[in-house]
Amino acid sequence: MKVKEVAQILDRFYPPELAAVWDNVGLQVGDPNQEVNRIMIALDPSELVVNEAIKAKVDLLVTHHPLVMSGVNRFTTETSIGRVIANLNANRIALFAAHTNADVAKDGVNDVLARKFELLDLEPLLPLAALSDKDRATEGNLLKIVVFSPAEATEKLIDAMSEAGAGQIGNYDRCAYQVSGVGTFRPQLGADPYLGQVGEITQTQEDRIEMVFRRQHLSGVVEALRRTHPYEEPAYDVIELVDTDQIGLGRKGHLARPLTLKVFAERVAAVVPKTHHGVRVSGDLSAKISTVGVITGAAANFLPQVAQREIDCYVTADAKHHVTLDNLMASGPNLIDLSHWASESPWCDDLANRLNAQFTAENKGIEVIVSTIMGDPWSLRLP
Ligand SMILES: [Zn+2]
Structure with missing residues (x-):
């Protein structure tokens, strides 16, 4: 199994669109096509944890906290982050983070x-709706596009919009609903109509197509629609859907x-x-x-x-x-x-158990271990 295939499983456990808008989740370091035999789970990609991962000969390190959030623009080995990246790459260990998406999922x-x-x-x-825009997983919102198309263009439009990310529902893709009706319009002076004549009322058989998609695909889906639709001024609506998943x-x-x-x-x-x-x-x-x-x-x-x-x-x-x-x-x-670490580190064992159960069931021969580094940064507390 390759790094990118394990990443797909992790994205299914913790959908990346649930991450807060400021967050940085997913594959951070490494080769997506590298084979994975051993995975380590830890809370932080600290130098201590990376050294442990090197000794344990893992191919993929999965952490809760991302290596880089923002404001870092130097990755020389004079910095801790730089050394982590260099050591990961030198030892062919990929790094994947599931952060606020794993909090919400x-x-x-x-x-x-x-x-x-x-x-x-x-x-x-x-509820996500109660959070400020900053903490909200705005990418998680589902939208629906409704577009009216002459029947001969319907299949092409569904293809183009699904390639741009519309129509993905669970394990299904290219999901769309269509119903036929009658559209009417009167081209004005200056128009270059696909159907009918300037100044004349035209009626034509049109399909209403509906497809859902995640907000991050909005510009791509609208662009695909405009590129593919034969009309000069295609009629379409984008509708925000209420979250019924109770996340x-x-x-x-x-x-x-x-x-x-x-x-x-x-x-x-x-x-x-x-x-x-x-x-x-x-x-x-x-x-x-x-x-x-x-x-x-x-x-x-x-x-x-x-x-x-x-x-x-x-x-x-x-x-x-x-x-x-x-x-x-x-x-x-x-x-x-x-302690921050104590509140989140139980997740490491849980994820290792879930992955091990999945790999065992599928006979993948991948071993998942949990870092044994005590990740809480405090060394003494006096009363
Ligand atoms: Zn945390």
């Missing part, structure tokens, strides 16, 4: 953590029976990886916790939105003093603050 990073806390009836904590950031769920904040925090501490950061709690330790919200990684800044979601406790990472104090003074949800 079903069975992704947030589901993995929420299940560790035994939360039931999981649903998105913050969103974080997860909300309830406990089988209420626990005090203290007991719930002890459950959390027992199931997340141990770090020097530990598990910090802000709130009334005797408060009853029934409903819990979870967003992995640095997501304490979402507290004002999360507070609207009727939860008793919010579990996240990297909470700062001011946002925590403001939340406490505003009687917001009780807060449990984890």
Whole structure:
């Protein structure tokens, strides 16, 4: 199996169009056509992890955090990022990142953590529509194009628009709906009509074609339509579709029976990886916790939105003093603050299990291992 084929499986698990607009996901380094025998999963593509990957002779490293986000324009070996790229290339290891797409996707990073806390009836904590444009997976929006075409051009139009990315639904491509009707128009002076005469009302048999597509294909699909349609002024509509897949950031769920904040925090501490950061709690330790919200990684800044979601406790990472104090003074949800790494690294085992199960079922002979590097960057905490 080649790197690009493993990338396709990962894109199916964590669709790249679910990534936030600022993010950088997918294949980052390496040769898409290289054969893969061994894969390593880690949270960060740090030099420590890359050295471990070299020793383990892996062909593909899959991480949650991308190597390069933005603002980096030098990749010399004087920089850590430069050394990572050089070492990956020298050892023929490809690097793939599944970041905010893996946060949002079903069975992704947030589901993995929420299940560790035994939360039931999981649903998105913050629907994508509730997020700011910056954090939204705007590329994830589905659009539909409706175009009216003379019958003889219908098949050509469906072909051209599907080549530009329209009509992909699950495992099907070139999906379109068509129905026949009558179109009418009167060419004005200066027109060069495909049918009819200037100044005369013309009626003609036309097909209405409908195809769905992701927003990132918008300009390509419209360009394909205009290039292929025989009319000077083709009639078409682009319609934004409501997301009925119920996708969103974080997860909300309830406990089988209420626990005090203290007991719930002890459950959390027992199931997340141990770090020097530990598990910090802000709130009334005797408060009853029934409903819990979870967003992995640095997501304490979402507290004002999360507070609207009727939860008793919010579990996240990297909470700062001011946002925590403001939340406490505003009687917001009780807060449990984890180490960023501890909140997200359980995903590595989950992804390794999913990939191993798939490769075993398909007899692919690919081994998936998880980095054993302790990725939390803190080395000591004094009380
Ligand atoms: Zn993160």
